[in-house]
Amino acid sequence: MVSTVPTLDVELNGEAVHDIDAPDAFATDGPFPVVLDNAGRSTHVHLHFDDELDRVTAVDEVNHFVADEGTRHVHVSIADVDEPVRGKLKIVTGYGSNTRYVDVRIEPSDETPDEPVAVDETLSAPPERSPDPPPAQRAVNALDRLVRRGGVAGAVLGFLAVAAGVALALAVDSVVVWLAVGLALMVAFGAALLAVA
Numbered sequence: 001m002v003s004t005v006p007t008l009d010v011e012l013n014g015e016a017v018h019d020i021d022a023p024d025a026f027a028t029d030g031p032f033p034v035v036l037d038n039a040g041r042s043t044h045v046h047l048h049f050d051d052e053l054d055r056v057t058a059v060d061e062v063n064h065f066v067a068d069e070g071t072r073h074v075h076v077s078i079a080d081v082d083e084p085v086r087g088k089l090k091i092v093t094g095y096g097s098n099t100r101y102v103d104v105r106i107e108p109s110d111e112t113p114d115e116p117v118a119v120d121e122t123l124s125a126p127p128e129r130s131p132d133p134p135p136a137q138r139a140v141n142a143l144d145r146l147v148r149r150g151g152v153a154g155a156v157l158g159f160l161a162v163a164a165g166v167a168l169a170l171a172v173d174s175v176v177v178w179l180a181v182g183l184a185l186m187v188a189f190g191a192a193l194l195a196v197a
Contacts, residue, residue: 007033008076008102010091012066013040018094022102026089029107034074034089038066046092047074049104053087055079056106081108 006028011021017040036045045064049057058077066072085106092099166181 005030005032007035008089009035009037010045010100012036012038012043012045012093017041018043018098020091020093020098020100022091022100025103025105027105027107028078029109031078032076034076036064036066036072036074038068038070038072040069042066042068042070043093044095045072046090048090048092050087050090052085053089053104053106056081056085078106081106083108 006026008023008026011019013019014021034047043066045066047059047062047064049059056079058079059074061074064072064074087104089102089104090099091102168177168181
């Protein structure tokens with residue numbers, strides 16, 4: 001079996017214009033790149049797997065442009081096979097002016113399939129609920145959430161507004177002012193509860 005991820009290296013325009021230098025044979029047991037390495041002027045390359053290989057391989061595109069002295073990587077996906085599949089990869093340059101064939105063999109992967117995971121019955125039981133923290137800890141947690149949400153300035157302003165309202169109610173001694181202060185206290189308390197929830 002093939003153990004490493006091989007690369008099918010193809011040199012273009014090495015000896016002459018539209019020249020293709022590729023190995024005679026190539027074997028793999030998984031996805032692989034076809035590396036088109038251009039030694040000359042820009043060129044177009046067409047890749048075609050014959051019928052046998054076409055059933056187990058896939059490429060996003062079959063026509064590729066390779067820039068002047070550039071390199072292009074073409075990813076070839078492979079389906080799982082139970083027995084070796086053999087066929088030919090046809091490499092064409094210069095719009096058909098030059099063609100090269102590579103004998104390709106796809107081997108079954110030697111990776112073992114994932115074993116099913118045994119599930120313990122305790123995993124299906126709902127998690128135990130942790131006990132509620134004591135009131136003092138809840139107050140500290142609420143204050144911490146308020147501070148993390150940036151509510152310190154709001155809390156200080158709210159406290160100052162309530163203190164000013166109480167002072168005004170004491171100075172004026174009016175039922176309407178006391179009702180307004182009570183309403184302000186309820187709104188401030190509700191806002192504080194929403195901020196820490």
